[in-house]
Amino acid sequence: MARPREFDMDAAVDGAMQIFWRLGYAATNLPELLSAMGLSRGSFYKAFGDKHSAYLAALDHYDRNCIGAAVRLLGDRSRGDGAARIVQLFEQTGCGEGVAPRGCFVCNAMVELGPHDRTVAAKTAAMSSRLDAAIYDALGDIDDLKHDDTASRHRKAAIITRLYLGAQAMSKTGDKDADWKNLLGELLDCEIA
Amino acid sequence: MARPREFDMDAAVDGAMQIFWRLGYAATNLPELLSAMGLSRGSFYKAFGDKHSAYLAALDHYDRNCIGAAVRLLGDRSRGDGAARIVQLFEQTGCGEGVAPRGCFVCNAMVELGPHDRTVAAKTAAMSSRLDAAIYDALGDIDDLKHDDTASRHRKAAIITRLYLGAQAMSKTGDKDADWKNLLGELLDCEIA
């Protein structure tokens, strides 16, 4: 028995994600944030409490959407074998010839706030673990993979997860000439279709 | 024919590097920066002009000292073969059991300012290239390295550079249980002494 909210919650959080992703936490000020979310101060503080909580909501939104899409891609057997899917992950997200080098929000968040914010550290660690697990699974779907015991596969997944985050960082300086197909093929010691 | 400056320029820049490294650019305010540099507003603005220029000076300082040390380590034949030196790079800088997970200033800088600051983008890209070149050279100093044509070695160096930056990012969430010796041994497909 009250007035319903007028704005679309998901759209607002998505707007917050976009600008935090692009500018970072500290460099995003309230006016810009409100504009990106499409709401006024009143609605914002009523719904989110403060800037930091909005940032956390944006991180969760990224987890649900972007990390979710990456995990889905890595597990989609209609897109080729595991190695091919991993290559697609690298080519699609940021590293490719896409316009704006916005990198990966998880990488941004862990670098900017990880050491000073336990909540952000935990959330970003969980997201990179999710990615790592999906990569591990994809590695199990490669036919001619050598040395494929469990420990070795875990190590390979750990390498690729860090390689992914490192590539996301480097993409921000304009780096985009990496030949991911051959790079990953060499790493995995296998031919990629 | 003028009053000489009282403070030690190099010590001041080093202080700036420390706090920018720890807090990032936007999150470091003038009072904290001045305190870390050990100088007053007057001296600061006289010597550096503004906050941004001090940040650039801190980046150059990092290049000279920290990247320089890494390059020296990678080229020091008294520390084992190339593979062993690369492992030491990972174990020494941040990823090891060192206390504060401050990661790598280059990684911080490219992630925070890369897309919005051409100068920072250029400087960080140059530093990662320097690292990449040193890694490439170290790869040439491994005896039982397989598939060692030039192109393959370049690809391996590119992988390791990105792996390094990614590990630096992840270290900020408290991640520090990576077994770099076996991880890199697997990647390089060789035994590490």
Next chain:
DNA sequence: ATAATTAGGAACCAATTGGTACAAAACAAA
């Protein structure tokens, strides 16, 4: 000595920061 020049430091500045107060408006239940 003294003139010229520069370092140092405190007071000061406008603009911006994230956040709050509050009144008007919009709804649901009665």
Next chain:
DNA sequence: TTTGTTTTGTACCAATTGGTTCCTAATTAT
């Protein structure tokens, strides 16, 4: 329609932001 509850937007706030001014102190060349 009335009542109770919640959203919304504006006006407002103290504190902080990066940066400037300006006077004094220190030094060297003459």
